Amino acid sequence: MRKGRCVGSVVVAAMMMLWATSATARDQIRIVGSSTVYPFSTVVAEEFGRTTSFKTPIVESTGTGGGMKLFCGGVGEDHADISNASRRIKLSEVELCASNGVTDITEVMIGFDGIVLASSTKAKPTALTLRHIFLALAKEIPAPNGDLVPNPNQTWRDVDPSLPDVKIEVLGPPPTSGTRDAFNELALEGGCKTFPGLEALKEVDKNAYRATCRSVREDGAYIEAGENDNLIVQKLSANPNALGVFGYSFLDQNADTVQGNTVDGVAPSFENIASGAYPISRSLYIYIKNAHATSIPGIREFTAEFTSEKAYGEYGYLADKGLIPAPKNQRDKYRADALGSKQLRLAAQD
Secondary structure, eight states: OHHHHHHHHHHHHHHHHHHHHHHHSOOSOEEEEOTTTHHHHHHHHHHHHHHSSSOOOEEOOOOHHHHHHHHTTOSSTTSOSEEEESSOOOHHHHHHHHHTTOOOEEEEEEEEEEEEEEEETTSOOOOBOHHHHHHHHBSEEEOTTSOEEEOOOOBHHHHOTTSOSSBOOEEEOOTTOHHHHHHIIIIIHHHHTTSHHHHHHHHHOHHHHHHHHHOBOOSSSEEEOOSOHHHHHHHHHHOTTOEEEEEHHHHHHTTTTEEEOOBTTBOOOHHHHHHTOSSSEEEEEEEEEGGGTTTSTTHHHHHHHHTSHHHHSTTSTTGGGTOBOOOHHHHHHHHHHHHHSHHHHHHHHO
8 A cells, every 4th residue: 555655646746747847838939149130020029929829939139149059059948949140050050059959940031131331310421332341440451562461540531532531430249240240241351352462362262361351450440339239329329420330220210310321332221232232231030940849839820920921021010120021932932941841830730
């Protein structure tokens, strides 16, 4: 009899442990990553929470790099379900994910964004080129004899006599930001390519070329202002001589206080970014951890909301927030890919 009671108590205890585990299991989607994608994910999360029976997802602005570290940390309710990214996932991040058991990931390109060099509306607009940007912000630039030297330019007029005689002060994101990665690749390297000698370096030593063309100076001309793009907007209002680097959506939402400067003669407008005419344009992404689709409620439904025409379509509510929609054939493809994975189909059947 005692033995039966002992076994019974063990079974009851086990059942209580299972009940406690299921009662405390996470029932809310957790999203991390890009500060640029953050406002878009937040709007979708709010709409999702308002129109479904699921809880509103938690969205954290950690920067693309920081978000990928959290996302790739492992599988299980202690780890993020979705990562926002203002650039495509890196090979090193895919390898980090795989090393922690995160091997099944769905990529969704949600649209396009332009990286703007903005200034206060109190300042006179500046006509910049990619070459100007490189000469102003690169760590090393070519001297007249062709040798690379530490960047000596202190004012914009030092860069080009046509530019204002004001100190170079550019507020931008830190290295953990996808916006910073994209800016280095599209703007700095874009300007670097205008120097034939540096372009030729790519064929000789790709690592040296990359280090030269994408390294930002560290002497105070470029000021790391954190992952909060709204803070950069506020600082531009206080300092009309400064420029700020952030995504088009923040320009669109703050058009009363900041303006976008032209680059290579092209304004950072919705139409110019959508057409690819604006030279500092990039794709935006979300990455979904498929292993969580059957354990965290609402992932499939949230993905369906994000990739719906009413959200990321040409006339969707995300376009009203500054997202540049992808062409319809691309939207259809990413929607099908996102909702067609095996794990997400299983979630739909549960």
